[in-house]
Amino acid sequence: MRGIEKSLDKLNEAGIRPVAISVDAPDASRDLAQKAGYTFPLLSDQKVEVIRRYDLVHAGAGENGHDIARPAEFLLDSTGTVRWINVTENYWVRARPEQVLEVSKLLK
Amino acid sequence: MNVRRINWPLWVALLLTLAGFMSYFFIFVWIPFTRDFPWANFVLFLLAGVLLVMGLRRGFASDRPHPVRSKIISVLVSAFCVLVMGFFAFAYFVIGRQLPASKGAPQVGQRAPDFTLPDTTGKQVSLNELMTTPINGKAPRGVLLIFYRGYW
Numbered sequence: 072m073r074g075i076e077k078s079l080d081k082l083n084e085a086g087i088r089p090v091a092i093s094v095d096a097p098d099a100s101r102d103l104a105q106k107a108g109y110t111f112p113l114l115s116d117q118k119v120e121v122i123r124r125y126d127l128v129h130a131g132a133g134e135n136g137h138d139i140a141r142p143a144e145f146l147l148d149s150t151g152t153v154r155w156i157n158v159t160e161n162y163w164v165r166a167r168p169e170q171v172l173e174v175s176k177l178l179k
Numbered sequence: 180m181n182v183r184r185i186n187w188p189l190w191v192a193l194l195l196t197l198a199g200f201m202s203y204f205f206i207f208v209w210i211p212f213t214r215d216f217p218w219a220n221f222v223l224f225l226l227a228g229v230l231l232v233m234g235l236r237r238g239f240a241s242d243r244p245h246p247v248r249s250k251i252i253s254v255l256v257s258a259f260c261v262l263v264m265g266f267f268a269f270a271y272f273v274i275g276r277q278l279p280a281s282k283g284a285p286q287v288g289q290r291a292p293d294f295t296l297p298d299t300t301g302k303q304v305s306l307n308e309l310m311t312t313p314i315n316g317k318a319p320r321g322v323l324l325i326f327y328r329g330y331w
Contacts, residue, residue: 072327074209086320090309092296093329101299103330114296114304121294126283127326140326141278145291147322149310153285154321161275162328164215171323178320 076109078168085175087146092116094139116140127158146171148178184244189234189256192227196260199223200267217271224264231257291324 075082075089082089089111095103100113116122122140133139144166146155155174157166199220207213207220237243238253285291295305309322 072325075323075325082323083314086314086317087323088309088312088314088319088321089323089325091325091327093327095329097297097299097301099330104299112298112304112309114298116294116296121292121296122326124292124294125285125326126281129279129328132328139328141281142328143281143284143326145285145324147291147306147310147324149318149320151291151293151306151310153287153289153291156284156287158281158284160278161271162278163217163271163275166323166325167211167214169211175321 074168087175186237188230192230195223195227196263200263
């Protein structure tokens with residue numbers, strides 16, 4: 072996400088809006104945004120509903136055995152259709168802004 | 180001070196081990212070429228390993244001015260370095276891969292499930308708004324959804 076923030080101008084120029092989703096409460100997300108300097112939206116899915124709908128629940132992996140999201144990225148076009156997905160098998164390996172910019176060229 | 184008395188390979192190995200560990204988080208994670216697979220860190224660890232062997236041999240050499248101290252220090256430093264390297268490799272190869280499969284995730288060509296969630300100010304934001312609110316005065320061409328683990 073630090074990489075996404077660094078490339079935010081380029082992404083915005085390409086018409087791409089990054090949005091991050093986790094189980095963190097809005098307050099915790101605000102702290103994170105302030106500390107890390109994130110200026111794109113961070114949304115709060117405390118009930119793990121959206122994360123479940125996207126089949127990205129990492130059961131019991133959070134504090135006190137709470138369910139959290141496993142990392143994944145989806146690029147949607149303006150109609151809401153998925154155009155590219157990156158469901159990593161190793162959480163050290165994340166989507167790179169360069170990859171997203173490359174596939175964003177395919178969007179109408 | 181006699182240079183022969185310093186077990187330099189041992190101490191350089193320690194520095195390389197620490198550098199190999201921390202450089203990932205401060206340097207290599209920023210470079211696409213070294214981020215996804217931390218090979219640059221493993222190269223540093225390999226160098227550190229070679230120096231550790233040299234340092235251990237030196238520590239156990241018969242001409243050391245303080246033979247007992249020299250042996251103990253070289254063994255302790257080596258053990259510490261091996262632990263640090265082992266932890267790094269374990270974190271990458273084992274902990275990093277402990278992620279559940281996600282067979283039901285939306286696939287390319289499918290419609291992304293709609294949602295409405297609060298942002299950091301508590302305001303409800305829908306996927307539709309994210310896709311239609313202009314960016315720099317223009318309609319967005321796409322939305323990048325990033326699911327992350329968070330602080331909890």
